[in-house]
Amino acid sequence: MQLTYDKQIALGENSKVEFKSTFNQEVVESVCAFANKHGGTIFIGLKSAEKILGLQLGPESLQHWLNEIKSKTEPVQIPDIESFEYKGKTLVAVTVHESAIKPVAVQGRCFKRHENSNHIMSPTEISDSMLQTQNSSWDYVLDESSSMDDISLEKVKQSIERINSRGYHIPLDAEEFLLKNRLLRNGKLAFAAEMLFAKDWHMNTAVQMGFFQSPTIIKDRDEAHSDLVSQVDQVFNFVKKHINCAVVISGKLENDLVWDYPLDALRELILNMIVRRDYRSPSESCVKVFADHIEFFNPGKLPDDISINDLLSNHYLSTLRNKAIANHFHQLGEIEKYGSGITRVIKLFHEAGLEAPKFEVTGTGVKVTVWTREVADKPTTNEKVVIKTDDNPTINEKAVNKADDKPTITDVEKQIIDYIKNNGESATKEIAKHIELSITQTKEYLYRLVRANLLQALGANRNKTYRLNK
Incomplete structure (x- = not known):
């Protein structure tokens, strides 16, 4: 263990290591924090990896500390405590194991380790911790104010039919399905059932x-x-x-x-x-x-x-x-x-x-x-392209064959060419602003100009720019 302690101290404080100058209430809180997470070690008798203070221990010191930890934690925590020598000083290592039952509290308050410090757990974290102990989650919790009238049994049956279409053979009995999946217990619905099968709308799902x-x-x-x-x-x-x-x-x-x-x-x-x-x-x-x-x-x-x-x-x-x-x-x-x-x-x-x-x-x-993908990235052969856009919801032919010898240049495309000629290599957004069209419409014109070998596209996706084809 000595070698392990040396390595842990050298790494400094982190999510599984804490340094304390002396035994006090904060040590007990750290025990709680580590027990609520993945365990860890508290080294007592040093402020940092470089500043080693050491301890003067009596014959019963470690037992007294352990008793105080046991008396202040609920459920009771019994960490491993031992003294050891480090660079000529006496230190104590308190090794805490992750608790099987959570949350662990210290005199009514729950702590949780996060990176290199302890934090007081929120009510939601406390609730989740309790549910995780039961291998459950909040959506399995029953809504005591619920009734079967809150959900659509037809939607439950539709789900059963979808599941059966995958090769299962579940009886088309909505109530039996809810019971078997723990979504209905003691006549009350779980929160998950209310949201999965809401009749019309649910206030929490917007x-x-x-x-x-x-x-x-x-x-x-x-x-x-x-x-x-x-x-x-x-x-x-x-x-x-x-x-x-x-x-x-x-x-x-x-x-x-x-x-x-x-x-x-x-x-x-x-x-x-x-x-x-x-x-x-x-x-x-x-x-x-x-x-x-x-x-x-x-x-x-x-x-x-x-x-x-x-x-x-x-x-x-x-x-x-x-x-x-x-x-x-x-x-x-x-x-x-x-x-x-x-x-x-x-x-x-x-x-x-x-x-x-x-x-x-x-x-x-x-x-x-x-x-988004850049429209100009797509076809590379003599294919014809039809583009559907939100600005023009009907499907119209917006591009021409690459094989066209002399494509007609529109006024907008001439504006684009003139802009790039005067300003050099330009991005789609800059061009769109100049011609006062949307990004989507601008991409269509740029695509046509690239296909006509009048422009060259450089880069990819958001970083794409255009320049005149030499």
Whole structure:
């Protein structure tokens, strides 16, 4: 153990190591904090790895300290305590194990370790800790004010039919299904049942959606506040309505549809948002569609022991905030493997040749931003392209064959050429501002000019710029 202690001290204070000058109330609180997380070691007799104070111990000192820890913690914690020599000084190591029963409290207050300090647990953290001990989650908790009239049994049956279509043989009995899935107990509904099968709407499930012409100008908006199963399609259809699709006509029996974003990845992000949302938060989920990107905001931060890097590298143990909701979507076949969704989204964007989504913790939740594909990236052969846009919802032929010898140059395209000629290499946003058109419309003109070999596109995605073709 001596070698282990030496290494731990050399690394300094962190999520599993704490330094204390002497034994006091803060040591007991640290025992509580480590027990509520993943355990750790408290070294007594030093202020830092460099400042070693040492201790003068009596024959009963360690036993007295242990008794004080036992008397002040509930449930009782009994850490391992031993003295050892370090650089000529006597120190004490208090090794705390993660408690099997949580939360652990010190005289009525609960603490939790976060990075290199202890924090008082919030009521929500305390509640979650208790549920985790029972291998449960808040959405399994019964709503004592609920009744069967609060949900649609028809929607329960529709879910059973979807599950059976995947090869299962579940009786088409709504009440039996709810009972077997612990969504109905003692005549009361779990919170998950109320949200999964709401008759009309549920006050906690609202998702705000908007299509933005600019950061301050909204061209279209909607709100989804129905049952969670229906919400997936509602949100997905709103997003799909406001992104572009190119129909590539290449002589095959069926034309290829090329969307601004990989649709499977967008649906996965929406599923992830609905399944992982913190429905106890007063904040609402929000989806903002812009001409060149989409933002997804979801209430509920990442667990303390999971970072954005862990999320992106898939080096983490998936922690489900809403186990009952996640289980239902898994039964429906919407979620195939817990914790694999983000990896799949990143892979789909990569395969589409798009920039990887950006994940960030912001305010009370997590925001994901995805960027559109550049229209000018798509066809590379003598294909005809038809572009559908929100500004022009009917499908019209907007591009010409690359084989056209002398493409007609419109006045707008002439403005673009003149602008780049006078200003040099330019970005889409700069050009759009000059010709006073939307990003989407500008991309169509740029695409035509690139296909006509009048412009050259440089870079990719958001960083793409254009210059005259020499």
